[in-house]
Ligand SMILES: Cc1cc2nc3c(=O)[nH]c(=O)nc-3n(C[C@H](O)[C@H](O)[C@H](O)COP(=O)(O)OP(=O)(O)OC[C@H]3O[C@@H](n4cnc5c(N)ncnc54)[C@H](O)[C@@H]3O)c2cc1C
Ligand SMILES: NC(=O)C1=CN([C@@H]2O[C@H](COP(=O)(O)OP(=O)(O)OC[C@H]3O[C@@H](n4cnc5c(N)ncnc54)[C@H](O)[C@@H]3O)[C@@H](O)[C@H]2O)C=CC1
Ligand SMILES: [Co+2]
Ligand SMILES: [K+]
């Protein structure tokens with residue numbers, strides 16, 4: 062959106078209504094319009110300084126951290142700029158930002174090396190020189206054992222002449238930070254190292270806090286292509302754009318929705334009204350009740366359904382499987398247990414349940430849940446990717462072994478001798494599994510483990526009902542018609558899900574739409 066807003070004279074803090082500038086913001090709105098909210102709310106601009114980021118060697122995480130934190134403090138970030146370690150570029154950008162925003166935050170370039178030019182660049186922006194600040198000289202002396210102003214070690218003590226120092230305090234230990242945040246006018250110069258920047262911001266965030274504003278954000282998830290709902294989005298914006306910022310964000314890879322709409326205002330009632338209007342005008346049944354943090358809320362939701370009087374098939378299944386997993390954690394210590402995880406839907410459902418039980422039983426445990434991934438044949442890249450996603454989502458410690466299953470389990474004995482049992486997503490309909498029990502030791506001739514099968518009697522449909530109801534992330538192949546995943550050589554989309562359009566183009570419906578679970582393995586050979 063090209064929002065026109067009033068330029069704030071950040072130095073005096075007053076608004077100069079005469080001069081208006083436009084900034085870029087991520088919003089679909091095609092029109093320029095005056096945005097009232099911006100009139101009295103403080104704004105911020107972030108300047109990320111560093112050649113390493115422009116070359117793609119380092120991913121910028123500081124702007125995301127700062128934007129989120131500033132938003133939570135009631136401060137709107139209006140622009141993020143990434144620039145090189147170049148004196149004149151820094152000076153020009155800082156001068157411009159300082160004029161345009163209430164606060165300017167820079168990241169990087171405050172270290173001792175030749176390419177750290179932020180202090181000099183900021184000084185130049187305001188026509189100042191850098192001078193040795195006595196307090197910083199003392200600090201550097203203490204740190205590096207020299208007060209030779211020509212030494213590169215003292216470079217960090219050379220700051221713009223009128224700069225101020227802000228010493229943060231650790232809220233827990235009450236210790237004063239050793240190194241201060243350097244500031245001149247409305248510009249605050251943070252280090253680039255994310256740990257240093259985050260720590261420093263944590264201690265000094267009250268400088269930026271806007272006590273008058275809380276941004277209220279509402280998300281609406283829609284299961285329709287963005288082009289189909291664009292007229293409704295534009296209608297809503299036309300009606301509310303002076304009160305609510307509306308955002309539209311399509312996601313081509315999410316299994317649960319196609320577009321996320323965000324409504325945001327510093328007034329809760331405005332958000333409510335805009336949401337009501339949207340809900341009344343979006344196509345019937347297109348709004349999805351989506352949980353955006355299914356993994357973080359796993360315990361809450363799994364135990365939520367267990368504790369109710371709910372006698373639905375889903376609730377009965379969840380209650381039963383959870384009970385088996387709880388027994389597993391009663392019989393075995395966390396270090397003796399792992400979950401057999403190959404990225405498939407069954408163990409994905411099981412992982413969610415196991416994680417919910419584990420976090421409930423051991424809320425303070427820092428040890429990660431262990432997952433065994435036996436990599437065979439040529440795994441699909443989608444499975445490899447999903448394994449990594451699951452690892453992050455559920456904080457897994459993944460044990461990967463490259464071998465056939467039987468051999469891999471013998472190797473596991475020597476690499477991980479504490480393991481005694483594997484929780485598995487086996488179902489009775491899997492080959493050779495009709496006589497399994499919930500606790501079945503491995504067969505003679507196999508490495509000795511207890512196999513634990515909490516979802517043994519779940520059907521194909523049960524697994525999908527659970528996954529879809531709890532918005533659990535799953536491997537993307539299932540959305541492309543695969544219903545049972547082997548390796549790339551022997552797995553194809555399920556013919557039962559094939560759709561041929563009028564032009565003869567073939568596509569596949571998602572796995573959860575397969576009507577007959579008995580044909581689950583029809584894509585395997
Ligand atoms: C720990 C373990 C013990 C086993 N013990 C025996 C045994 O005693 N006797 C016997 O005949 N067969 C045993 N098997 C083989 C098993 O019965 C199946 O043949 C095998 O899991 C493949 O089944 P599937 O094709 O139905 O796959 P799936 O339906 O995908 O497998 C069922 C479950 O097994 C686990 N699993 C499957 N493949 C992997 C993998 N590559 N890495 C990690 N976990 C995986 C997952 O939890 C999965 O949900 C064992 C397998 C495992 C993983
Ligand atoms: N102890 C403290 O509080 C302070 C220490 N210093 C010293 O200064 C030096 C570091 O100064 P910097 O300005 O940080 O140097 P810098 O600009 O060279 O950045 C250092 C590293 O931080 C990472 N980084 C930079 N920008 C990033 C971004 N946007 N997102 C993610 N990662 C990013 C990159 O890996 C980069 O190599 C160190 O020697 C440090 O000890 C500087 C200021 C404060
Ligand atoms: Co707009
Ligand atoms: K550097």
Ligand SMILES: [Mg+2]
Nearest residue numbers: 110111169170
């Ligand atoms: Mg740098």
